């Protein structure tokens with residue numbers, strides 16, 4: 669058992685349609701898969717059947733992009749109940765979504781927009797997270813997002829904002845190590861110091877991803893490249909602090925052969941086991 673009373677599944681990968689056939693036919697060694705819930709929940713047919721087949725052999729965990737946790741639009745309870753039915757159908761042991769907003773005036777912006785770091789935003793997120801957790805009846809994790817700007821009406825730092833919501837909503841943290849690394853680059857802070865200041869006993873899962881810089885050198889969190897060495901290094905230090913958990917290699921574009929992603933998941937496994945063996949692991953804060 670890992671942190672936040674969730675199973676520490678080790679390295680896993682994102683389940684994408686392109687890999688279905690190979691996974692069903694060859695059943696490669698992989699600890700678990702994460703799916704984007706909204707890509708599957710409203711569809712039946714062959715894809716749902718494939719998901720059921722894969723679920724017989726591997727744990728599948730639902731990760732969301734549409735809950736819009738920080739929005740001021742009313743929570744879409746009909747959506748939440750459909751999500752619950754889907755997550756329970758695939759036996760997802762927990763669920764997650766991003767600490768951001770995606771909806772404004774009932775319009776989906778199709779992007780993960782960062783929140784202002786204010787007490788008002790904390791209260792709004794906490795209220796909604798309580799409803800989400802009560803409705804889903806599953807452990808729920810919020811993910812820290814990449815942000816390219818800091819909204820001007822901030823009343824606290826990002827770490828305090830995130831930590832306060834985690835504690836007051838009593839939910840878990842999906843710690844995206846790549847997002848922390850990139851935010852450190854964008855906003856000039858030390859990523860490990862940021863991570864160390866979070867309530868790490870609440871980490872129930874980790875994300876790792878890579879990016880391909882644009883031709884002008886601009887970096888965005890594009891999930892289209894292998895995990896770079898700088899992120900592996902930060903992950904090594906992070907996992908020594910959190911202890912064993914479930915570590916996902918996120919890849920959404922430029923999908924490589926399945927075997928390449930599985931190698932990265934194995935690398936995550938090896939680093940996790942080595943770091944947690946070498947260090948006296950404790951969940952801080």
Ligand SMILES: [Fe+2]
Nearest residue numbers: 811844875918
């Ligand atoms: Fe992520």
